[in-house]
Amino acid sequence: MTVIQDQNAGRKQWMSLLAKCDPAELDGAWSALDLSLDHQVLRAPEVGSVMVRGRAGAVGAAFNLGEITVTRCSVRLSSGQDGHAYVQGRDKTKALRAALLDAGMQTAAATKIREKVLTPLSTAATRRQTTRAAKAAATKVDFFTMARGED
Amino acid sequence: MYVAVKGGERAIDNAHAWLAEERRGDSEVAELSVAQIREQLKLAVNRVMAEGSLFDPDLAALAIKQARGDMIEAIFLIRAYRTTLPRFGASHPIATGAMRCDRRVSATFKDAPGGQLLGPTFDYTHRLLDFKLAAEGDVPAAPEKPADPARTPHIMGFLDRENLIQTEEAGAETPPDLTREPLELPAERPLRLQSLTRGDEGFILGMAYSTQRGYARNHAFVAELRIGTVAVEMDIPELGFAIEIGEIEVTECETVNQFKGSRTEPPQFTRGYGLVFGMSERKAISMALVDRALRWKELGEDNLGAPAQDEEFVLSHADNIQATGFLEHIKLPHYVDFQSELELIRKLRRAVSDTIREAAE
Numbered sequence: 001m002t003v004i005q006d007q008n009a010g011r012k013q014w015m016s017l018l019a020k021c022d023p024a025e026l027d028g029a030w031s032a033l034d035l036s037l038d039h040q041v042l043r044a045p046e047v048g049s050v051m052v053r054g055r056a057g058a059v060g061a062a063f064n065l066g067e068i069t070v071t072r073c074s075v076r077l078s079s080g081q082d083g084h085a086y087v088q089g090r091d092k093t094k095a096l097r098a099a100l101l102d103a104g105m106q107t108a109a110a111t112k113i114r115e116k117v118l119t120p121l122s123t124a125a126t127r128r129q130t131t132r133a134a135k136a137a138a139t140k141v142d143f144f145t146m147a148r149g150e151d
Numbered sequence: 152m153y154v155a156v157k158g159g160e161r162a163i164d165n166a167h168a169w170l171a172e173e174r175r176g177d178s179e180v181a182e183l184s185v186a187q188i189r190e191q192l193k194l195a196v197n198r199v200m201a202e203g204s205l206f207d208p209d210l211a212a213l214a215i216k217q218a219r220g221d222m223i224e225a226i227f228l229i230r231a232y233r234t235t236l237p238r239f240g241a242s243h244p245i246a247t248g249a250m251r252c253d254r255r256v257s258a259t260f261k262d263a264p265g266g267q268l269l270g271p272t273f274d275y276t277h278r279l280l281d282f283k284l285a286a287e288g289d290v291p292a293a294p295e296k297p298a299d300p301a302r303t304p305h306i307m308g309f310l311d312r313e314n315l316i317q318t319e320e321a322g323a324e325t326p327p328d329l330t331r332e333p334l335e336l337p338a339e340r341p342l343r344l345q346s347l348t349r350g351d352e353g354f355i356l357g358m359a360y361s362t363q364r365g366y367a368r369n370h371a372f373v374a375e376l377r378i379g380t381v382a383v384e385m386d387i388p389e390l391g392f393a394i395e396i397g398e399i400e401v402t403e404c405e406t407v408n409q410f411k412g413s414r415t416e417p418p419q420f421t422r423g424y425g426l427v428f429g430m431s432e433r434k435a436i437s438m439a440l441v442d443r444a445l446r447w448k449e450l451g452e453d454n455l456g457a458p459a460q461d462e463e464f465v466l467s468h469a470d471n472i473q474a475t476g477f478l479e480h481i482k483l484p485h486y487v488d489f490q491s492e493l494e495l496i497r498k499l500r501r502a503v504s505d506t507i508r509e510a511a512e
Contacts, residue, residue, distance in 0.1 A: 002318050006358055007298070008390075008392050011285070011390075011393060012393070012394050013398070015387075015394040016394045016395035016396075017384070019394060019395055019396045019397055020382070020395060020397055022230060025365065037393060038491075039236065046237070047236065048236050048237040048238060048239045049205065049233065049237070049238050049239065049240050049509050050238070050240055050241065050242055050383070050385055050396060050397075051330075052206070052241075052242045052245060052383055052399065053241055053244040053245065053246055053326065053346075054244055054247070054401075054426045055241070055244045055319075056319055056322070056340055056344060056424050057247065057303075057307070057319035057405065057422050057424045058307070058403065058405065058424070058426075060222060060306055060319025060320055060321065060322065060340075061319070061321060061322020061323070061326065061339075061340060061341050062244045062323070062324070062325075062326045062341065063322075063326045063340070063342070063344040064241070064326055064328050064329070064330075064341070065202070065245070065343035065345070065348055065401075065426060065428070066200075066204040066205060066206060066348065067204060067205050067206065067233060067236070067238070067427055068206040068207065068396075068397050069205065069210070069236070069398060070207070070239055070397065071208040072239060074389065080448060082389075084387065084389050084390060085443075086239070086304070086385065086387060086394065086396045087397075088383075088397030088398070089207065089209075089397075090207070090209075090210075095327040106331060118154060124156065129251060130298070132251070132253060133251065133298035134295035134296055134297065134298050135253075135267070135293045135294070135295055135427075136252060136253050136254070136270055137295070137296040137298040137299065138269045138270055138294040138295050139254075139269040139270055139271075140265040140266045140268050140269075140296070141266065141269065143261055143262070
């Protein structure tokens with residue numbers, strides 16, 4: 001059971017990363033990967049929406065906030081693994097690639113995919129987040145300094 | 152009589168051709184790209200996403216371009232597009248406590264853990280026109296400082312510990328959805344919040360302002376206002392577990408409101424809540440004030456007859472697409488309607504003048 005949960009945790013992580021990534025960055029990583037995965041498309045990329053919910057007072061009753069655009073896609077490799085994708089936005093190429101990568105991560109190509117695609121995407125996302133957080137931190141009010149008239 | 156409404160086809164085609172030309176403006180001036188709108192008119196994009204009720208910055212930017220900057224027209228385009236999309240499901244409620252905050256301020260606690268982050272705000276600017284922006288130029292990078300890796304907890308949690316604040320009730324697993332069922336009154340709070348978050352910013356602002364000026368005054372403090380990015384998580388039916396399907400920027404406002412107690416509640420602070428797509432803090436604060444005013448019944452307060460307490464009034468008039476649809480339709484041909492009105496007035500006139508003549512004779 002634990003093993004299955006661990007597998008799910010790993011899969012959840014890479015699927016989430018692919019869902020949120022910038023299509024242009026995935027484009028670059030995809031070219032670098034240079035991997036052909038023989039497959040059939042189970043569900044062609046389809047654009048739709050997901051209703052996003054919030055909670056009253058952040059902790060109370062759920063309510064509908066509004067929708068986001070999402071594209072989904074499913075594939076099956078000729079070696080038998082199924083790959084799924086639910087990705088933000090309306091980019092069908094991104095959805096197809098995400099599904100292929102999800103399937104590929106269940107094969108021997110996993111190490112290469114991690115090295116060429118997942119790690120670079122994750123590094124880029126972390127860098128963007130760190131930069132934003134650092135800019136926010138620079139706008140932190142230091143009441144103590146102001147009151148003492150230092151600086 | 153119906154003949155009059157036919158024959159406009161060529162005029163309409165030509166009008167639309169001219170619209171396209173006018174939209175483009177002077178061809179000597181470079182054309183605006185969708186990416187430019189998305190990046191440089193971001194707050195307009197945010198408003199279109201919030202009131203269009205669809206988070207997709209590229210689509211919102213396209214709608215603004217197509218609508219020539221008419222925000223309500225752009226929102227209309229987004230609402231129309233939204234109805235063409237199949238819905239894959241609903242997300243888990245977003246965890247705003249785990250938000251990566253660009254901005255986070257509290258008007259109630261100076262030394263809130265996590266600090267006061269001003270973010271990219273208009274506050275404290277002098278509101279003087281900056282003529283440097285009329286010329287092109289590079290902008291220096293904003294300063295950076297190492298960020299505290301710890302999470303920024305909700306300030307409301309600290310008041311909660313002292314039991315001084317009204318607790319939020321858990322609600323139904325599946326909240327009512329305005330986009331699926333028409334508005335029914337009385338509305339539960341989840342339905343009111345959905346209506347407010349997609350409601351017209353100007354209308355919600357006006358309603359909120361009315362409570363500040365004394366129409367059902369509820370004296371709000373902004374306990375916390377935070378803007379930043381949160382992940383959107385959804386259960387994937389094919390997999391049987393949840394993944395993050397995207398991330399969105401939202402603005403959240405939590406107010407604490409003075410409350411002396413009522414027939415059913417002890418003296419305590421009560422809360423109002425605003426949550427809006429994008430960086431939309433005026434709207435989020437307004438939403439929290441109106442949410443609080445609409446809660447009079449569940450808190451056992453008196454109905455003071457104020458407009459902001461009247462959910463039928465607020466919820467029925469908050470939607471600018473419904474409003475503009477009904478309002479603007481009166482400019483379209485009503486020749487037959489008007490013809491009958493004209494007949495009626497002539498008949499009444501004849502009757503009156505006949506009576507006068509008879510009286511004179």
